[in-house]
Amino acid sequence: MKEKHYTFRLPSKWTKTQALMKNSQVARWVPATKKLTTANLRAMLGQYAMIYIKPDRGSKGIGVMQIAKSGGSGSTVYRCQTGIKVRSFSSYESMEKYVLAFAGIKDYLIQKGIQLTQFNGRAYDLRVMVQIGPRQQWETTGMVGRLAQQGRIVTNGSQGAESVSVDILFPKPQTKRLKARLNHLGLTTANHLQKLYPAIREIGLDVAFDPQFKPWILEVNTFPEPHPFMKLEDQRMFRKIIRYGKAYGRYKGFRV
Ligand SMILES: Nc1ncnc2c1ncn2[C@@H]1O[C@H](COP(=O)(O)OP(=O)(O)OP(=O)(O)O)[C@@H](O)[C@H]1O
Numbered sequence: 001m002k003e004k005h006y007t008f009r010l011p012s013k014w015t016k017t018q019a020l021m022k023n024s025q026v027a028r029w030v031p032a033t034k035k036l037t038t039a040n041l042r043a044m045l046g047q048y049a050m051i052y053i054k055p056d057r058g059s060k061g062i063g064v065m066q067i068a069k070s071g072g073s074g075s076t077v078y079r080c081q082t083g084i085k086v087r088s089f090s091s092y093e094s095m096e097k098y099v100l101a102f103a104g105i106k107d108y109l110i111q112k113g114i115q116l117t118q119f120n121g122r123a124y125d126l127r128v129m130v131q132i133g134p135r136q137q138w139e140t141t142g143m144v145g146r147l148a149q150q151g152r153i154v155t156n157g158s159q160g161a162e163s164v165s166v167d168i169l170f171p172k173p174q175t176k177r178l179k180a181r182l183n184h185l186g187l188t189t190a191n192h193l194q195k196l197y198p199a200i201r202e203i204g205l206d207v208a209f210d211p212q213f214k215p216w217i218l219e220v221n222t223f224p225e226p227h228p229f230m231k232l233e234d235q236r237m238f239r240k241i242i243r244y245g246k247a248y249g250r251y252k253g254f255r256v
């Protein structure tokens with residue numbers, strides 16, 4: 001018998017965003033997203049005080065920049081941060097020039113910036129893992145917090161973020177409700193994507209909570225790394241993720 005080998009992926013964040021927008025339930029959780037053009041940059045910064053720009057086919061938080069404007073009309077300051085590098089501009093034109101040069105010739109997206117919830121002064125988002133289980137039904141197999149390194153604008157493990165249990169991050173009285181909200185979001189998204197892409201078997205969602213704990217889907221990873229779960233002391237979610245994945249031909253290099 002031929003060995004199973006799972007290869008499905010959608011590398012373009014733009015394609016994935018458009019797919020998510022086709023379902024009104026899911027679309028509510030997606031921050032406004034546009035392709036980076038001079039016109040769209042101006043429009044998005046007119047509408048939002050903070051935006052993110054990111055490569056259409058990026059990974060590990062590389063090439064991601066946060067742009068925040070402050071001050072009133074006439075004295076607006078634009079603050080651009082990538083990694084730990086910060087540049088501030090007092091004119092729109094100089095900021096625009098810098099941002100377009102940073103993006104270069106690559107396809108880039110602009111997304112409404114979400115003010116991430118914090119824990120001990122550090123921003124965090126969530127990785128929610130949803131997979132096809134043994135009964136061929138979608139199941140949320142893991143959720144974990146990714147706590148950014150102090151002063152960073154991305155929560156990728158490769159940029160110093162730590163994995164922290166959601167039981168530690170979430171305010172105690174709300175933990176159950178917030179977990180249920182993430183579970184619902186993950187399952188709804190997975191079921192929708194499977195209608196468009198029947199071969200899909202797993203998704204790893206990057207979800208941000210804003211200060212009101214409204215969830216926002218920053219990205220859907222179609223070939224997610226299990227590392228955020230591997231780094232937790234409690235290995236139960238990690239083992240389940242690998243076990244489920246192996247059933248459809250994923251995670252060959254991992255033993256549990
Ligand atoms: N709109 C946004 N608002 C706030 N933070 C964001 C936003 N978009 C991205 N981020 C931060 O930047 C990180 C990286 O962005 P994203 O997940 O979109 O790309 P990536 O991680 O480079 O891609 P991949 O997950 O495929 O490796 C997110 O995990 C989050 O911490």
Ligand SMILES: [Mg+2]
Nearest residue numbers: 060061206219
């Ligand atoms: Mg990501």
